[in-house]
Amino acid sequence: MKMLVVEDExxxxxxxxxxLTREGFVCEMATTYQEADEKIFxxxxxxxxxxxxxxxxxxxxxxxxxxxxxxxxxxIIISARNSLDDKIKGLEIGSxxxxxxxxHLSELNARVKSLIRRRNFGGHNEIKYHEIKVxxxxxxxxxxxQETVLSRKEYDLLLYFLSNIDVAxxxxxxxxHLWGDHIDSADSLDMVYSHIKNLRRKIVEKGAPxxxxxxxxxxxxxxxx
Numbered sequence: 001m002k003m004l005v006v007e008d009e010x011x012x013x014x015x016x017x018x019x020l021t022r023e024g025f026v027c028e029m030a031t032t033y034q035e036a037d038e039k040i041f042x043x044x045x046x047x048x049x050x051x052x053x054x055x056x057x058x059x060x061x062x063x064x065x066x067x068x069x070x071x072x073x074x075x076i077i078i079s080a081r082n083s084l085d086d087k088i089k090g091l092e093i094g095s096x097x098x099x100x101x102x103x104h105l106s107e108l109n110a111r112v113k114s115l116i117r118r119r120n121f122g123g124h125n126e127i128k129y130h131e132i133k134v135x136x137x138x139x140x141x142x143x144x145x146q147e148t149v150l151s152r153k154e155y156d157l158l159l160y161f162l163s164n165i166d167v168a169x170x171x172x173x174x175x176x177h178l179w180g181d182h183i184d185s186a187d188s189l190d191m192v193y194s195h196i197k198n199l200r201r202k203i204v205e206k207g208a209p210x211x212x213x214x215x216x217x218x219x220x221x222x223x224x225x
Contacts, residue, residue: 001116001159002026002177004043006036006050006059007078016049019105020112024139024152026180033057040066043181044173045073046120046163047112050095052079052086060093067094074115078103113137120163127162130224131208134159143206153178154199161212161222170219196220 003020007013008031017027028043030036033054040048040062048066052059059077066073075095079086087098096115099108113136121127127134133142139155141148150158160169160177171192175183178195200212213221 001046001156002028002044002180003047003049003112004028004030004036004039004045006030006033006048006054006062008032008051008054016105016108020109023109023113024156025112026156026178028181033059033062036062037065039181040069043176044070046116047074047076049076049078049108049112052077052081052090060089063090063094072119074112074119076108076111076115078108127159129162129165129211131206132158132162132203134162143203143208146206148202148206150199150202151195153195154202157195157199161220164222166221166223168215168218168221172219174219 003025005013005016005027007016007029010031013029013031017029020027028039028045030039033056036050048062050059050062059079063075066075076097076099077090077095078099078101080101082100090098097111099111117123117125117136125135125137127136131144134140136159141150141155141158156178157174160174171189175186175189175192196212200210204210209224211222211224213223213225215221
């Protein structure tokens with residue numbers, strides 16, 4: 001899952017990004033309104049964590065922009081502003097949660113996971129697709145009731161596919177989701193093929209069908225043929 005942390009206090013932004021990266025998320029950072037606005041336009045995120053007071057603008061103004069471009073991205077406001085008016089405004093214009101500073105990173109992490117469960121997996125702690133079962137809290141995967149060991153990228157790839165059943169995903173979007181926005185500078189996307197090949201093999205070896213379908217000239221789709 002891919003996050004964008006919009007926070008002008010660089011130390012706090014780095015702490016959030018490091019913590020969530022250890023929890024298995026791919027984290028990008030923006031420290032100004034302009035930088036965040038450009039990233040929202042260019043890339044796709046599962047969750048936006050946004051401060052309200054930025055040096056060159058209001059975090060509030062990023063929310064309607066994001067809503068117009070991606071209805072599936074979750075939004076959590078983090079702010080030192082503790083007024084009821086700010087909280088109500090944030091929720092009314094489209095944010096999903098509002099966390100007042102200072103906060104514990106473990107609480108932010110719990111809220112991010114809760115938001116992703118609600119938005120992508122119907123609020124369930126367990127994700128099931130035919131023979132495949134994923135327990136996100138422990139990052140464990142079972143296929144045909146057999147625990148299956150996946151690398152970190154294979155796990156992230158499987159979760160991305162399960163969040164986008166029967167959706168055509170480009171190689172570029174998969175690479176961006178797994179490695180972050182800097183993948184733009186990569187010479188090749190061959191590593192996407194390598195991880196997909198390994199994931200397919202592990203799924204089929206456990207007795208499940210090959211749910212990954214190649215779409216010529218585009219990328220891949222996960223689901224039943």
